[in-house]
Amino acid sequence: MSTIDTAVRGTNPLRTFTKWIGGINPSVFMFSAAVLAIIFANSSLAGLYTSILNAPVNLEIAGYNFFQIHGRTMTVTEFINDALMVLFFFSxxxxxxxEMVNGSLSSVRKAMLPTIAACGGIIMPILLFLAIENQDPIALRGVTIPMATDIAFSLAVLGLLGKRVPVTLKLFLMALAVVDDIAGILVIAIFYSTGIQWVPLVLGLITILIAYxxxxxxxxxxxxxxxxxIIVWSxxxxxxxxxxxxxxxxxxxxxxRPTIHPRDLEEDMRRLDVHVASSKQAGYVQKDFLDDDYINDMRITQRRIQRxxxxxxxxxxxxxxxxxxxVLPLFAFSNSGIAFGDMSGSEAIGVAIAxxxxxxxxxxxxxxGFTYLATKLRLVRLTPGVTYANVFGISVFGGIGFTVSLFLATLAYQAIGAEAEEYLNMAKLGIIIGTVVSGVVGVIVLNAILKREEKMGRGAASKEYKEYIANSK
Structure with missing residues (x-):
């Protein structure tokens, strides 16, 4: 990480901000924004909150409105959900x-276990949703909402347990969350795309081909x-x-792939060594303005290091x-404003429960369940440090589904007219309850499991895991 910071320093002004706030976990900002939105939506500021989110966003150049959707100007909420969130999905x-090139999904053998686990984490929530809400056709639009795991949020909460969590268990959670994201992206592409316009779609695909x-x-x-x-998005x-x-x-x-191998920097380092050596000579005085050769060598080396x-x-x-x-705090603020006053006697309460x-x-x-069955059927093996007990604990973390779940909820219910607000409110309530309960229970359960495994010499304390980590270095 420090190598990248050195190579790209100055290209991202937000790095200064992140250092200034002392390394506070970004999930704190997202969750705080969600709480703030709930406070706004249930106070005298509710009208202001709604008017801000419904305000138009205009950027017109040479008669072209950049922030236009379905022939009309985007609102602030639509700008966040349909424009800024592109950055989130890009990341x-x-x-x-x-992960597919050089990570947990880079081979069939590595990908099998988290993929099977993720499939279970997708199928079972959908089945439970259908079991609870199988009579209301509008409610059924949100059947995919509980299928998502928020990778950043879940890893942040898992981080509360410190170094006792085996690295292999963290990688298991990360990989299954990535598979969840892939499934969520496919759901968005297949079920929430309407009225396809072929000319802009083809132009967008041509732009992606050019990028390739x-x-x-x-x-x-x-x-x-x-x-x-930006062009593809437009x-x-x-x-x-x-x-x-x-x-x-x-x-x-x-x-x-990098375009330069580190060994190819030898000549660059030699040139810089000449400048460093001259600065060590007796009587050398630091200049206010460096000579052109020194500046040129520094710039060339910096660019080559970055490559x-x-x-x-x-x-x-x-x-x-x-x-x-x-982006995510703005998304949380614009999409988490649940108006509790509108919920009394709501027929959509089943959505929140589901x-x-x-x-x-x-x-x-x-x-x-899917992990247990897959290993017992010998389709896959648990990696060192991963046990059935800590898999159960980490499975609870899978219910932390904040970001993508909220996004799917908005897409599911935004197009159903006057009833949209009621169903969307209930879906948001269910997401927040499910996420908070999963996070709290997950920490308590996994913490107890890890303590027990430490005493028994299992999991991160096992000889097999220690040998695995030693050989991985």
Missing amino acids: VGLEIKR LFAKKGVSSSSVYYILL FFVQSGIHSTIAGVLLALVVPH TISPVQIMEHEVSPWVHYL VAVGLFVGKTIGIF
Whole structure:
């Protein structure tokens, strides 16, 4: 991480902010924004809150309105959900590519266990939702809401347990959450795309093809791919395919190989050594203004050092703070405003129950159950440090489904007219209850399991795990 910071320092002003706040976990900002939204929605500021979110967002250049959707100007909420959230899905796409190229999903053997677990964590919540809400056709639009696991939020809560959590268990949770994200993206692309306009869609796909060709030619400048992301998004937002898919598709073609090997920096280092050696000579005085040769050598070396880092890794590092400290808090603030006063006697209360049960119970049963069956059938093996007991604990964390669940809820109920607010409110309530309960219970249960395993010499305390970690270094 420090290597990337050195190589890309100055390219991301939000890094200064993240250091200034002392390394506070970004999930704190997202959760605080959600709480603030609930307070606004249930106070005398409710009218102001609604008017801000419904305010139009205009950016018109040469007669073209950039923030237009379905032929009208976007509201603030739509701007956050359909424009800013593209950055979130772009970062998800980069993460998916990294895991598929050189991570937990880089081979069939590595991917089997988390994929099977994720399938259980998708199927069981949906089945429980259907069991609870099988009579109301409007409610059934939200059947996919409890299928998602929030990777950032769940890992942040897991971090409360410290170093006692085996690295392999963290990777298991991360990998299954990535598979969940892939499933969520497919759901958005297939079920929440309407009225496809072929001309902008084809133009968007051609732009992605151009990005792919750039990647094949070795173009590694992140600026090029950010510009292409804006262009692809502008086409997709008019195409009927949900605009956030643009972020994922473009991320998948960003090159993952560095264009320079570290050993090729030897000559650059030699040139810098000459400048350093001259500064050590007796009588050397630091100049206020460096000579052109020194500046030129420094700039060339800096650019070449940056090219030893994968463009996927650089862009993930650049985008991450904007997503976690700006986009997701804004998303949480604009989408978490539950008006409790409108809930009394609501016929949509079943949605809240179905979502909460789906997240907390469905995720736990699905992830653990499918993992247990797959290992007993000898389809897969548990990795060192991972036990049935701590898999059960980590399965509870799977119910932390905040971000993507809220996004799916908004897509599910935003197009049903006057009843949308009632069902959406209930879905949001179920998401918050399911997420909070899963987080709290998950910490308590897994903490007890890890303490017990430590005493018994299992999990992270096992000889097998210690040997595995030693051989991985």
